[in-house]
Amino acid sequence: MTEPSQKGAGPLVLVVDDEPQIRRFLKTGFEMQGYRIAEAETAKQALELAVMRRPDLVVLDLGLPDADGASVLEALRGWFQGAVIVLSVRSSEEEKVALLEKGADDYVVKPFGMAELLARARVVLRRIALPGAAEPVLRVGGLTVDLARRLVSLDGVPVVLSPKQFALLRVLGAHHGKVLTHRQLMKELWPQDPDEDVQYLRILMKKLRDKIEPDPARPAYLVTELAIGYRLRTQEQLDAVGYAQAMR
């Protein structure tokens, strides 16, 4: 677990939700982990507080009384450098894709446990704490990716990837732990025709998994977010899903 702060002044989280009970448990949950909290009930309040308090993370509910979450996100993304995690409802994959492409760093589907949200928060906050490129060397389970030297190994054994396969791994590694939508990946990988069939991306992903996943049938590192995109798990995310337990 990341220690939020040494000085008792942990990262500031702005919780935006019109339900007091939800704000209450979020406040307690975050404060127990050393975060500081600011609360907003409306979109208007949220934007004001974001300007005044400059939070490190905004936890944004989509069902606000005075505006939809997407417009708040757009207003924030004009100038706001911190992270945004969206609280979404189920069965709205389109909406999630749209929000991710508008600059949300991640989403959590309601109802959710505090541990899940805290894990997401740590990932997005760490990414923001490292400005510019991601860590030069990524380690997840037995997978090691040296982005600068373009070296990949699995359990210490070097793996040879095609340039395109490495490009996919690099893009996901640059946003380590974050879900990237199909379209975002297509744009990075095939900048000249990002509207090509997503199936090419899926085929590429399948081949990449065949090379770097210990069990390609049950990917542990490169995971699919159905109907949304892909994510390269961090070590923490990998531990959290309790893979070994489920697959025992």
Next chain:
Amino acid sequence: MTARIDLLAYLKAAGLVAVATVPAVILVVLTPLESVSAIYMLPGLVAAVWYGTGPAVAAAVLGAVVTSLFYPPLFSIEVVRPSQIVDLVISLIVALTIGRLAGHLRAQMLRVREDERQVRQLYGLSSEIAGAGDVAAIYDIVAAHMAEALAREVVLFAASGGQSWQAIGHPAAAMPPVVLSEAARSFAEARGQPGSLDVAVADLPTGGRWLLCGLGKPGPLQAVLAVAMGGDSHDPSGEIVASARSILEEGARSLERLGLTRALEERQLRQRTDALRDILMESVSHELRTPLASILGSASVLATAPAVSAEPRLSDLSKAIASEAGRLDRRIQNLLDVTRIRAGALQPRFDAVDPADIVNGALDSTVERLAGRKILLALGRDLPFVRVDPVLVEQALINILENAAKFAPDAAPITIGASVRGGRLAIEVRDEGPGLDRRESEQIFERFHRGERHADIAGGSGLGLSIAKTFVEANGGSIEPLSEGPGKGTTMRIWLPPAPLRRAREGDDD
């Protein structure tokens, strides 16, 4: 009645001749007039205009006779001079011709007036009907107009479910004879056959003579109008039948229009219902799930609190609260899914998907619920992509997995496989549970079905498999339950349609 009116007209014509005699006598006395024949043409003309051709002819003949009285010798019908005879004959011919012409004119005028009256009546009928909101009101209006236009008693019969036909709008004391309603019924039934008449005469031995008119489009009738013809032994005149028909046509058109209006109203009602259902679903979804999100979230915070996590019994409790809240949330989702299915609001978003992604997604979603279970994964390598909505198929698979976990003994593994069979992709979930007999294989997908043999071991609403089946079928696939019999486990096989084949793009490999 008509005979008496005619007689009166003839008498009046004679009266006119008598009246004309007054100026004739005055003229003959005051001036040395050769003939008064011109004066006696006037009564014929007037009679023709007022009373028609017959009285006009009578007036002309009478006038001629009286004229002859005025020839010298006065007041004798004896005609003496040839000139007088010529005068008499010519004046008679002129009077008769004028009378006939005027009579024709009058008849034409009367016809125009009658037409006008009918048009006005139909106009009144249609404007009154336009305001009618339902079938019964149209029946009443048509019957009232028929009674007024034909100046006869009209009895309205309407089908009131099944075989019974009832007179509408009659007090019990003045009910029309039963034989009449019988006649109306058989007339209505005959109208269902091709080539039948829209109007018929019923001669009832005990109930008099009635003109029966069918109201409505050709085909089985909903209403019959019976027009009393009284003791008249002739067939009803063409005028009455024509008049009745024009009223019936107007009524039939209105009924048809009302049918269209009703269809329109029903569609609007349906749209309003749909909108209402969407609002309701959204509201149920929000109202029930928001507190659940608070409960689950709060419990998850409690579980991590040092005081609670140090005490296993307490942390178990808070975990139980969280997992039960999650279960309730899934139940609500099931109900919402069923509502969506029933409303026909299921719209798959098709995409070419790696079936392994769907299987893994379902496994990830059920990690907690299947914790402690042995799961065997047997996905073939290089599975072809399928063309489905991955979210719907994932949900179907989750429901099937939960079902398997519910029925199979805890120690027994659940096997998930995916393979190509006969060119199609099949995902299989196999459990070592109680299995299925033939009847159960047919019933398990029914909504709210819970097997009798399994009732004691399984909780749940019985919606899961029904939803799974609907979701898979919405994706162009099917689910097949396979079991070698009771006690031998169950395999759920999901067939999914393949996606068009694509190879990796050039340069993407190596």
